[in-house]
Amino acid sequence: MNTVLERRFPATDMSWGLVLILVAIGVPRTVLADLEVVPPNSGLAYYVLALAPFVVWLAVALARRSRRPFADFVVVGVLYGLTLVAIHQALWGVGRTWGYRPPAAAFEFADRFGPAWYDIAARGYTCGVAMMIGIGSGLVVAVIALIAGRVRGRADQPA
Template structure:
């Protein structure tokens, strides 16, 4: 069953070899930590639960990168990272003013950036800056796992393993 999900011939996500369902499941795996942290239910770096919620999605990405053959491993995970970054951006913006979210305690670097703007533009500057951070986290994560997937593909080829699907 797992191999069916990982290597399904189901409809592919645009620009990738990854099935839509797998792509969306991997993006969704990161949402609980983001939502729970923004709502103040699980404080960042506060407990084992936080670390499980933060690291398990990336562990799943790496497992998929190592196990699943593809014709374009780097692009598959770069697109996944872009979607993950968009999910972070959307959650942070939707929950901006809720609980101890980013709207109440933005990163110091965002505050320093926004300080250079007229007061009427500061909140927009904060939101744009934190959105940029979310996208960099997503794209950086996707690129890092994409390199792992590319290396796994090269390794499979060198040992005469499965071809990319």
């Protein structure tokens, strides 16, 4: 009997469990960097937290056989982007009490709008950047997974 985590995630050839793990491993960096526990570009801990999830994504992309390698990582990227949006927005509401400061670029962007649209523009900017990071990361790994699958397919064919 298949558990929910073993079933295939919609639009992918990955299990729910694998997709959730690939997305979840990026969460610690996001939370810790937003709260400035491990500030961006602060040293080895930050870089391990920032890069390890993508190393795991690449390892999965290179090692795993899939009928939908491109879709697999586009979906993972979109979901990762959505976690970034959710975390940034949740911490935005907490305010500076826990150390979170929304990016200055969001406020510079929002300054172009009137007071009625300021908060929406700042939050929208942050959401847009988060989704571009997630989708962009997913697309890069998706292309690598697609290439790896094609190379693997050629290697499997008799000469």
